[in-house]
Amino acid sequence: MKKIILSLVTMFSLVMFTKAQTSGAVVTTSPSSFTAEDVVTITIDVSAVGNLAGRSPLYMWTWNPGNPAPGNGDWTNSNEARRLTNVGPNKWAVTFKPTEFYGKPPSEITKIEFLVKAKDASGDLKTNDIALLVDPLVYTPTVFRTFPKFIGKNEIITAYLDQPISTDLVTTRMNPTTAEISIFNGSTQVGTTKTVNLRNEGNKLWSYTFFPPALFNLSASAIVDRFKIKFKGTILDVNGIPVPAESPLFEKGLDDLK
Amino acid sequence: MKKITFIIAIAGLLLFAACKPAAIKDYEAYSAVNVTSFQGVWQLTKVTQTDEDSRRKLFPYKTLDLTSSLNFTDVKVTFNLTGNTPAGLSINYGAAPQIFKISSGTWKLDDNNKPGILWMINGPDTAKFTLGAYSQLANKKMSLKQAKSLGNTEMITYEYEFSKN
Numbered sequence: 001m002k003k004i005i006l007s008l009v010t011m012f013s014l015v016m017f018t019k020a021q022t023s024g025a026v027v028t029t030s031p032s033s034f035t036a037e038d039v040v041t042i043t044i045d046v047s048a049v050g051n052l053a054g055r056s057p058l059y060m061w062t063w064n065p066g067n068p069a070p071g072n073g074d075w076t077n078s079n080e081a082r083r084l085t086n087v088g089p090n091k092w093a094v095t096f097k098p099t100e101f102y103g104k105p106p107s108e109i110t111k112i113e114f115l116v117k118a119k120d121a122s123g124d125l126k127t128n129d130i131a132l133l134v135d136p137l138v139y140t141p142t143v144f145r146t147f148p149k150f151i152g153k154n155e156i157i158t159a160y161l162d163q164p165i166s167t168d169l170v171t172t173r174m175n176p177t178t179a180e181i182s183i184f185n186g187s188t189q190v191g192t193t194k195t196v197n198l199r200n201e202g203n204k205l206w207s208y209t210f211f212p213p214a215l216f217n218l219s220a221s222a223i224v225d226r227f228k229i230k231f232k233g234t235i236l237d238v239n240g241i242p243v244p245a246e247s248p249l250f251e252k253g254l255d256d257l258k
Numbered sequence: 259m260k261k262i263t264f265i266i267a268i269a270g271l272l273l274f275a276a277c278k279p280a281a282i283k284d285y286e287a288y289s290a291v292n293v294t295s296f297q298g299v300w301q302l303t304k305v306t307q308t309d310e311d312s313r314r315k316l317f318p319y320k321t322l323d324l325t326s327s328l329n330f331t332d333v334k335v336t337f338n339l340t341g342n343t344p345a346g347l348s349i350n351y352g353a354a355p356q357i358f359k360i361s362s363g364t365w366k367l368d369d370n371n372k373p374g375i376l377w378m379i380n381g382p383d384t385a386k387f388t389l390g391a392y393s394q395l396a397n398k399k400m401s402l403k404q405a406k407s408l409g410n411t412e413m414i415t416y417e418y419e420f421s422k423n
Binding site for chain 2: 147158210
């Protein structure tokens with residue numbers, strides 16, 4: 001019995017260890033969001049991927065929306081056309097326009113799926129699967145949006161909550177008054193969370209305009225790559241008494257605009 | 259009769275040969291506008307932000323008037339001259355955020371007699387602006403346009419309108 005338990009524990013550990021050796025890739029895109037017609041640079045940091053950290057060169061292996069010409073090659077011998085560009089220690093990048101890269105119309109490119117691997121990926125020398133969503137070419141209203149769409153840390157940003165198109169019942173019914181905004185570099189928060197008063201734009205549209213260096217007292221050298229916002233207010237309970245309520249947390253990437 | 263016809267024909271040919279295309283003159287700037295037009299204190303009166311990506315993709319929400327936001331009408335920019343040369347620059351933001359990065363420094367034009375581009379400079383921090391219509395400058399109004407790009411693609415433009423007494 002002891003032997004069976006030991007074997008099971010060993011097997012489980014092996015599975016977990018193998019998974020840990022292929023997970024941990026940090027993927028960023030520039031611009032932060034893109035359509036199938038935009039030129040995008042995808043950067044993959046494999047520092048935390050045990051099986052790939054320190055290896056060179058690395059290759060892209062992609063299958064969705066298709067296998068781009070001239071192909072990925074073989075699992076044990078990647079096509080040189082899929083070789084990634086080294087842009088720093090354990091950082092690899094590829095730049096392309098999705099429609100040209102995959103040779104498909106924009107309507108067929110809604111998601112890009114790929115992984116990063118060694119030329120010969122035998123022995124799991126690869127990352128886990130990576131998926132990136134591709135924005136549609138037509139405008140799609142969303143409950144949270146910013147103006148402008150592409151924003152940077154030194155730009156004037158207006159964040160909007162468009163209540164009527166919310167699918168979240170609390171957000172739809174809430175009487176918004178404030179928002180909590182925080183700014184991040186990766187997963188690390190920079191500065192403190194700020195609570196700000198919302199402006200009523202009419203028709204249940206709420207907004208707040210801010211300039212990140214001023215709101216967060218950012219230095220010129222501060223590095224930030226995203227901000228998060230939660231809209232807060234009140235909602236009536238069963239007795240008609242206002243109680244605190246809040247929207248889901250929304251996140252938006254910051255681009256390096258110059 | 260033959261003589262008259264001959265004379266008329268010769269006169270016509272001479273007239274035709276005398277025609278020359280008018281010389282194309284160089285563009286001349288509106289005479290009232292040069293580097294001295296910038297000297298003085300300019301108050302920010304309007305700020306407009308344009309989403310160039312939305313404009314290219316024909317998405318809604320292309321332009322936003324920010325004038326009433328963030329106390330932008332507090333901003334005063336002072337351009338000084340030494341003789342006829344751009345010299346010191348100071349910016350008083352009042353309660354507005356420091357949107358031009360710098361609060362003092364120098365400024366320069368691409369051409370002091372036919373200005374098209376203006377730079378606000380403080381060490382490595384430089385803000386580049388494209389100048390608006392000359393007719394505005396002659397009337398003590400100034401429009402400066404600033405573009406922000408991602409790589410080589412223009413993503414946002416700001417248009418700042420100023421006036422001076």
